[in-house]
Every structure is written in structure tokens, then in C-alpha cells.
Amino acid sequence: MPMALLATTPPCPCPCDIVASSRGCFLRAPRSTALPRGAMAAASAAGCSVPPSLLVFSGGTAFNGVVEDLKKVTTRVAHVLPVSDDGGSTAEIVRVLGGPAVGDIRSRCLRFEARVVPDCRRRTHFVGWCLTAIQGNNTCFLVYFHNEILRRSAEMFCFTNGSIGNFFFAGARIFFQSLDAAIFLFSRVSQIPAESFVLPVISTNDRLTLGCELWDGTIIRGQNEISHPSNGRKEVVNKDCNSCSALPSRIKRVFYMSSEGSNLLHEVFPEANRTVLEQLSKVDCIVYAMGSLFTSVCPSLVLRGIGETIASRSIPKVLLLNGSHDRETTGLSASGFVTAITDSLNRTYGDPDKSLKNLPKDYVNALLVPKGGQIPLDVENFAAQGIFHVVTVDSIRDPKLHCTGKSSSQLSFS
Template sequence: MPHQTPARLASPALPMQAMNVTNGKPKDIVVFSGGSAANSLVDVFKTVAENNKSSLSYVIPISDNGGSSSELIRVFGGPGIGDVRSRLVRLIPDDEANTDTEKGAIKAFFNYRLPNDAEKARLEWLDIVEARHALWQHISTPKKELIRSFLNLINLEIVKKVRPSSVFNFSSASIGNLFLTGARLFSGSFESAIYLLSSICQVPQNVSVLPAINTNFSHHISAGLANGTSIMGQNAISHPSIPTALPDVSVNGVSETEEHDSIEDANLPGSLPTLRKQYISFTKSEEEDLPARIERVWYINPFGQEIRPPANPKVIDALHSSQSIIYSIGSLYTSIIPSLILRGVGEAIASTSIKHKILILNSTVDRETGPSSTPFTALDFVAAIARACAESRGSFGTVPTSEYRTYVTHLVHLEGPDTPQVNKAEFSSLGIETIRLYGRKGEDGKGLRYDEKALNQALEATIGKGNVRADKSRRNTLDG
């Protein structure tokens, strides 16, 4: 099927990030990540950027169609904004993180989720909109009224969308997601909405949060498995689901598509039902194995056809002005690769001006990097990244191992019972440096987590001021 490429959206011109150059060489850092997992490493990335006097750009995917974002997408369309909101709020300076200060109160406000019960959630939402909720304490009147204006706008839009066949479900809704959607609808620009929330959260000026695609429309992904089946939609890929085939399922002579077409929402008639369902409630703790390994991820239009959208131009600009890129921890196929397969990204990453291309390896495998009988090795992670970048450049199929170093130059990893296997000699033969860290146990006493100090030292030794030998005397937490 021929690739279909949507037209690039026009957006208001905002000041471009100035290129950070020293001695004619770019010094900026670009981090590819999703939301929650990489949030634990934000302070590490901040320290590394500050020590190297670098700007820091986070590239965040917008294909998530699960959780409360699924209801916003169903009713209003637009990108999956949960990971963008999560990162912006996480970047609020931690020196005033307690809720008795305005910054702490704003962090708590935008991170707040309404109750699971839909009716209780709706009533609590009205208390928030009407400024009667305790969340407003410690937020100054000017900021409170500015925030409320966009919450009132999204509330009005929700009321206008109510139909007998379609009522907005406030269950577990994120207040930050509702605000960001209200700002996007008001301005007509996702980029402007991000700028507004960044300003309110006082995100440092040297840090940018960039959606992988700058768009006012929904973009979904599909995964192809080794057994030939496909799964449509990010939530279905990440969480237990039966592989979705394209043919419609009929019940009593009525197809699923026809049933969904009777509901007034933001989806085009004939859109795949799996892209239109509410995925408000799902479990993250119980992950069933996929029936086969994921081999490839691609973008699809609402009817399931493959498309090849271009990356946000600001992402390409950030890559061209960077000396180092980091593939952070997180879901490989739904947090990292959706940003890499976009047109323009692979070519920019392959540039020789980017000296360090660092993969921080997950401390364990998950549903996307299984099944448990044949878990991904570290080399499998690198191969998936290389293939995604090659596909961004229009090259489909297996990537020769000799080209892996074009996209990954360094591998940072932990070593433990459940960590992906790392063959150091194999990586050495490919010209990829491996750096082993000693981790710490998770809060539940299970698994390993990256120690911030050790990871900071490893990144400093790689990205930093060049004198790696001098650093080794104090790097007792890592094995280079």
C-alpha cells in the first residue's frame, strides 16, 4: 500500500531555540523519551545539561490513546497529550515542591486526577471549575483566574458536545490534560498550549518540551508482530489486548464500525473501532505476553492505512544543534520508536555532528520487549532503534549490524537477574561502548533502578568535558 503523508500544519511562529555552540561545535542535548518512566531521570539530565552549559530538549511522542487522554481524543480529537503534560509538570523546580508553596500547589493541581467514579468525578470537576476546590489554595489570584479561564472554556466545549449517544466521562480525568486541551482549542495551536503551560510551570528557559509531531490531529500507531498479526493503537500495544485484524466484526448483522458511527464524536466515519474506544481503565501491573515479538511499528490513518508523517520541525532543528542525544528508559516501541520513525529524524541522528548517541537500557523487559520465553537482549534494543531510524530515512528491512553505530554509540546498562543480557565483546566489535552501572533496588524491593549519582557520572564521563581518565578515580559506582 503506498505511503500517505499528511500536509504539514502551519503554526504560530515562536522564538526558535538558539543554537548553543562552543568553538564552532554544537553542545545541546536531545532526549527521546515517553512520560512516567523517564520522569525519574529528569534531575540527572538537568544536572548534565547545566554542567556542560547545554540546552536540553525532550522529544515526546503524541500517539498515546489510553487513560483519560482516550476520552479527550474521542470527544475533541487532537494529539495524545498526557506525556507532554507529565514532563512539563515534572520540570517545575523541585526546590519548592511541597504544596504549601505556589509552585508546589501548581504541580499538585496539574497532576491531579479526578475520582474513578464518573458521577463523583463530574461533581468534583465542577468544584474545580467554580474555584471551590481545595486544590486552589496557595495559587495566586492572577494565576488562578488565568488557569480557570481555560478550564471554563473546555467545560463549555464539553457541554456543547453532549449528545444522547455521547456524554463526556470525567472518570480519572487529568486536570492538566483538560487544561492543555482547553488551551489548544482556544489558540488553535498545540505548540501555543505547550508554551502557556510551560510559562505557568516556570520551566527553565534552557529546557524545551517538543511534541514529536506538532499537530492538532490524532496520530495513531500500529505494531506488526513476527507471527504476521497487527495491533492497532498504542494502548492495545502496551496493554493486554487481542491482536486486531482490519476486517469488521459483526454482531446481529451490525458491524462494530457502524455501531461507532452512530455516536457523535471527533472520529471520521468508518474509523477503526479500536482507535475510537474509551481506554480510561486498564492495568499497568498485569501484563500478558504478546503472542509474538514486535517486529515493526508504523503510523496509521483512522482507517488503518500506513502513513509517514514528518517530524515536528523544531525536533529536527534541535537535533541539528545537538552534540549528544539520549534514548531514555521507557517503553521501547511506544515511547521511543514513535519519535524515531518520523521523516527527518533518522537522517538528523545519522549526522556526524552528533558525537554521542547514548542508549540508557531499561532495567527489565516488558510486554513490548518479550515474550518472556525469548526476552530482548541489549542488542535487540539497539537493532530496533537502528531499524526505526533507517525507516525514517526510507530504508525498510533489516539493518546490517555494521550500521548500528550510526544510531547508537554508547550503551549504559545495569546488571542483575532480570536485566537484558549485554554481550560486551559483541558491542565492542561493533564500535559501541558499554558502561555498566550498579543500580539500587526499587521501592517495592524488586528489580533494579538507576542510581542518579552513578548515572550522572556515566553521562558526564561520556558527554562531559572530555577528561574521562580523571573521572575514573571517582566512578566507583560504574564499570566502564
């Protein structure tokens, strides 16, 4: 469908003049983009004295580049992240110590640091900060983490390529028996704005494993195995759809698994973090960020209470469409992304007693689409889904992101 067909669509109701990159593409929304109705428009009419409040569903990598520029527009942002990652040093921590994955949380918290410094200096600052400043009651959480490793002498822990930040968060979580407390500690010491939040979508001390069911009935266990299986190799993650074998069939749904579940799939139904539900009930805009659709975004959407709350809100609900496919979305059109989000929030293919019947427009009412992106734009299906706010935005390649193989994304605000 030619891009020109989108020129007559109504303006996107997103509250910000936004520039995004999806999987290495920058997206720029036109400066003429209209503000949404309600609280956001009222704030604008009053001279923008109240910045917009956003809740963003994302993973730990794809939206990280957005955070610095987002702070130029508003610091009233709740970042909701899954805790089911099982790759990198996170996998080693979970294997030996159990508990939720902390890697995505750590990655986003570091982006929130009050002082803007280059990544290499940021890492140096963080290491020193852990060893000298975080010693409440003479307790260093890195030392505590190491002691916990030594207590499990039967398990040989591999420190190769380990993240100091992950070690700190794991130690603080175990010490306080709360990931939320570990995040709060980091937030206060790092002077993260009080109105900014990094929220695990599930508040738990248990290990959570992500599973997926394919349309051919295949069940895959583990986030890494779904998105970028390494076949046991320890190497740089590459989520590009050409870097690993294709899935035998498209993904039907994602769900949470346990080794102790009572059904054949060992499926479990954890509760959503109450703070996430509270934020959803009062923010001005909801954003589904670019990134790995089924392993970064959908794990936060399938939880009970998330779909109910989003559907009840009459606010902008914006999908930042990816600029290219990965292993999870090969062959999917733009409306297919909307369908996947809708099915996840409705829990369509799970327990029928826990499912909803809401329409796509109840969950997504605006799209930002990168010009020249690889995702087919089936505009006629947008109308059938009740979505009429589609903004095509200029895009450029960011070789710095592509060379890492991490499918990173970035937003800028002007």
C-alpha cells in the same frame, strides 16, 4: 556474558556523570567516565563554563524522575515525546475531542516546574494555577475545555480519574489550535528555563494512532493494546511483562495509522516537528531513554528526517538500557534493543522508498547498562554493531516505583 568482560571497554562518551534507574533500577556511571570529544570536551577544558546540551527521546513516565536531578547538571535539554498515547484520561479526551495525546507532554512539563515541591503539593499548586493565573483576556482554559465537552453533547465524557493538567492542555491546545502554543504558555508561566524544551515529536492538531506489525503478520492498533491492553477495564496501568498476556510474536515495527489512510493498513506518514530536527542538528548528545521501547521511544524515531539527522552527527549517542523486560521486549537481548532503534530510524520495514541503510553505530555509540539487569548482554554482538563504549553501572531497586506498576525510571547526577 559475565559483567567482568565489560571492564576493559573504553569509557562511555556520555557528557555527564550519570546515575540512572531503568524500570526501577538506579544506574550509576563511574566518575572516571571520559568526556566526549568536540564541543563538550572543549567546554570542559574551559572550566565547564558551558553546560552540555542534550536531546532525550522518551515517554512520559520512565524518564520523569530524571528531570529534577538533570537540572543540577544542565538545563539545556530538549525532551522529545510522542503524541500517540491512548490510555487513561488522555484516551477519553482524544475520544471526545480528538487531537494529539497530551498526557505525556503534561507529565513532563510538570516535572520542569521551577519550584521543587512534593508531587501532592505540585498537583494542588497546578489546579489552583489553572483556575486563577491562566486567564489571559479573561479566558480560563479549564472553562474553555468544559465548554468544548458540552458542545459535544452526543458524547458522554467520563471525568473519573481525569487529570486536571490534561484538561488544561487540551483546552489550551484547542483554543490556540496549537499544542506547541499550549506548551509555550505553560513554560512561560511556570518559569521553565528558556533553554529547556518539551517538544511533541509531531506538531499537529490531528489524532494520531500508533500501530504495530508483529513478525507473524499480526497488526495491532493503539498504543495501549500494544503495551498493556486493559480489555476495557479502567485500572492502574501495569506494564510489567507478567501483568498481561504475551504478544503472539515479537514486534517487527511501529507506524502511524488513520481511519482515512489510503492503503490497506491505513498507514500515514506525518512529518516530524521542525523544532525537533533543529535541536537534533545542534545538541551535544542524544539520549535514548529507558522505558517502553516500541511505544515510547520508537514512535519518535520512525519519522522522516529523524534518522537522517542523527546519522549525520558525530556526537555521543547513548542508549540507557532498561533494567528489565516488559510485554514489548520479552526475549530481546541488549543488542536487540540497538537493532530495534536502528530499524526504526532506518524505517527498514516500511515503505522501501522512505528507508535508509545506516549502520547501528551511526545511531548508537554508547550504552549504560544496569548491573544485575534482566536484559542479556550479548557483548560479541555489540562489537559487530560497531559499539565499543559499554559501561556497567551499579543498580538498586526502587520499591516506590515498582509498587505503582508504572515501570518508572529515574536519573540522578553527581
